[in-house]
Amino acid sequence: xxxxxxxxxxxxxxxxxxxxxxxxxxxxxxxxxxxxxxxxxxxxxxxxxxxxxxxxxxxxxxxxxxxxxxxxxxxxxxxxxxxxxxxxxxxxxxxxxxxxxxxxxxxxxxxxxxxxxxxxxxxxxxxxxxxxxxxxxxxxxxxxxxxxxxxxxxxxxxxxxxxxxxxxxxxxxxxxxxxxxxxxxxxxxxxxxxxxxxxxxxxxxxxxxxxxxxxxxxxxxxxxxxxxxxxxxxxxxxxxxxxxxxxxxxxxxxxxxxxxxxxxxxxxxxxxxxxxxxxxxxxxxxxxxxxxxxxxxxxxxxxxxxxxxxxxxxxxxxxxxxxxxxxxxxxxxxxxxxxxxxxxxxxxxxxxxxxxxxxxxxxxxxxxxxxxxxxxxxxxxxxxxxxxxxxxxxxxxxxxxxxxxxxxxxxxxxxxxxxxxxxxxxxxxxxxxxxxxxxxxxxxxxxx
Numbered sequence: 116x117x118x119x120x121x122x123x124x125x126x127x128x129x130x131x132x133x134x135x136x137x138x139x140x141x142x143x144x145x146x147x148x149x150x151x152x153x154x155x156x157x158x159x160x161x162x163x164x165x166x167x168x169x170x171x172x173x174x175x176x177x178x179x180x181x182x183x184x185x186x187x188x189x190x191x192x193x194x195x196x197x198x199x200x201x202x203x204x205x206x207x208x209x210x211x212x213x214x215x216x217x218x219x220x221x222x223x224x225x226x227x228x229x230x231x232x233x234x235x236x237x238x239x240x241x242x243x244x245x246x247x248x249x250x251x252x253x254x255x256x257x258x259x260x261x262x263x264x265x266x267x268x269x270x271x272x273x274x275x276x277x278x279x280x281x282x283x284x285x286x287x288x289x290x291x292x293x294x295x296x297x298x299x300x301x302x303x304x305x306x307x308x309x310x311x312x313x314x315x316x317x318x319x320x321x322x323x324x325x326x327x328x329x330x331x332x333x334x335x336x337x338x339x340x341x342x343x344x345x346x347x348x349x350x351x352x353x354x355x356x357x358x359x360x361x362x363x364x365x366x367x368x369x370x371x372x373x374x375x376x377x378x379x380x381x382x383x384x385x386x387x388x389x390x391x392x393x394x395x396x397x398x399x400x401x402x403x404x405x406x407x408x409x410x411x412x413x414x415x416x417x418x419x420x421x422x423x424x425x426x427x428x429x430x431x432x433x434x435x436x437x438x439x440x441x442x443x444x445x446x447x448x449x450x451x452x453x454x455x456x457x458x459x460x461x462x463x464x465x466x467x468x469x470x471x472x473x474x475x476x477x478x479x480x481x482x483x484x485x486x487x488x489x490x491x492x493x494x495x496x497x498x499x500x501x502x503x504x505x506x507x508x509x510x511x512x513x514x515x516x517x518x519x520x521x522x523x524x525x526x527x528x529x530x531x532x533x534x535x536x537x538x539x540x541x542x543x544x545x546x547x548x549x550x551x552x553x554x555x556x557x558x559x560x561x562x563x
Contacts, residue, residue: 116301148183166193167218167462168562170207175221178481185477186469192462204234210237216452218463224265224273224346224448224455230548235273235450244272245460252471256486264442274471278484279440281407282332282515285500290317290401291427300432302336302369306329309378312401314557319378321400322535330531332404335364335439336515338432348519354562356548359542366433366533367541372537392416396425410500419497428500430507438504438512444454459555521525521561525551 136308162168169183185388197207197217207222223234233384238418248251248271253261265273284305290296296313299305309319323329324460340362341347350356373379380386381399392409394400396417403409407430413422430438449470451463469486470478479486480494485505496502517524525548539547543554 125167138490142350150415151450154496159452162195163193163281164458165191165462166195167459169194169196169465170217170220170222171196171198172203172221176482178478179221181465181481182474182478184317185474186466190465190472191464192240194466199343201249205320208234208237216243216424216454218451218454218456218459219466220450220452222448224275224450225263225442235448238450238452240272240450241267243453245453245463247271247274247451247464247467248437250274250464252467252488255471256514257487257489260487263514265448267377274467274514275442275487276367276450276470276475276478277442277482278487279442279508279512279514281430281504281512282439283333283405283428283504283507284402285409285428286402286407287395287398287425288427289425290315290398295414298429298430298436300436305431306369306373306376309376310375313376313378317398318380318394318400320373320380320402320404321394322379322383322386322404323388323391323533324384326533327532329388329391329405330377330535331527332365332406332439333370333531334434334516334527335404335431335437336369337363338437338439338513339420339434341516341519342432342437350378351552352519352521352556352561354553358545358552359549363545363548364541366489367544369433370531371541379535396421404516405502407501410498414498423497423499426500430511435511436507438508440508440512441515441518476506482508511547520552521558522552522559524548524555 171179183196187193188425197239199210207220209334222238225235230500247265248269252274253271254273254295260275260279261271264275265389288310289296294311296308296311297304301307312319328429344350347356351358380394389440391400391403392413395403396413407428410422410426410428413426421484428520430436432439449467452462454460475486475488476491479491483494483496483498485493495507529546530547532546534541534544552563
């Protein structure tokens with residue numbers, strides 16, 4: 116049974132799935148198959164004048180394929196997919212640098228710095244991608260998403276169709292209910308809650324230390340800082356301020372305080388992403404700092420009924436329940452490369468218009484995500500905890516700290532590992548971040 120579960124988890128991780136329909140959860144393979152669509156793979160056969168080539172990741176989910184299929188049905192165009200295996204980004208860039216161009220590309224469209232995912236700028240989009248600024252979806256976009264994705268120098272160079280990823284605290288509702296624990300409204304209440312949970316013989320928080328990308332989520336403690344100071348990013352970018360400031364140090368000290376109080380599992384450096392699921396569902400751990408996609412992973416492993424019974428999710432920062440969000444994964448955005456074929460470029464615009472208008476409602480119903488465009492109806496969510504974190508998001512949310520920074524601050528996940536093991540102090544981490552940022556900013560010509 117353990118071997119079967121391990122294989123299942125590995126499959127899930129490789130898919131990085133964003134959302135599924137409840138009735139399909141029992142058959143994971145159904146989501147991975149594309150046989151039900153008429154979207155074809157690119158072959159050596161000649162592509163005719165009514166065929167659009169789409170560059171896509173190899174593990175594209177079924178709801179996306181069905182969206183493409185409906186576009187074919189409702190238009191005069193055919194879609195042929197050229198799939199790229201992992202490492203997806205490097206393989207796309209390799210072919211791009213050879214001078215190859217698709218008609219449409221599904222890629223990371225983040226236009227602000229994000230470690231390892233600032234891939235869009237490597238396409239030199241201002242020279243190689245068609246402007247979509249005059250398309251209808253631009254005026255319909257919600258949440259000011261275009262401020263942090265697809266836009267360069269005020270020019271919209273692509274579109275996103277999925278909801279931002281929400282960060283927060285996933286918790287075991289049964290542990291909370293049995294002990295009459297209340298959702299904390301700030302860090303102080305959260306700290307006191309951890310002490311109560313520990314006194315009940317339960318580990319308050321689980322950290323997947325061996326999967327360090329998840330450690331960056333603790334930066335949500337900083338969100339209140341720049342949310343309340345709209346020019347915070349500008350101060351960092353201009354050199355007027357750095358990371359060695361009380362607000363950032365307070366967030367790091369807050370995490371250190373949780374560590375020193377023993378509120379994480381005792382074997383911190385052995386913590387894994389896989390075990391974070393198991394410990395939470397087995398009532399051994401009360402909370403995990405995670406993103407909302409973690410909920411879908413739980414559903415695929417344990418089933419919708421069990422997850423709805425046991426799991427909730429709330430937002431948290433230092434002084435509020437603010438939800439930090441990010442949007443950077445492939446599947447998030449589409450752009451139209453300049454090919455010189457006016458007819459196909461116009462067909463690609465038809466595709467963008469379709470997936471952001473007539474084809475969009477069925478897509479978000481299938482994927483069970485909120486709309487990012489105005490005038491669309493909210494799907495009926497089957498995961499209660501997703502609905503819960505979405506309510507927090509709609510009340511108070513802000514992008515993660517890196518979204519307005521113009522240079523790299525270094526490997527935050529490594530710095531967080533060092534904080535957990537005591538190898539670095541909050542002061543040293545803040546100093547490392549400042550030093551990394553200044554070096555990179557000078558290389559980019561942002562600072563003198």
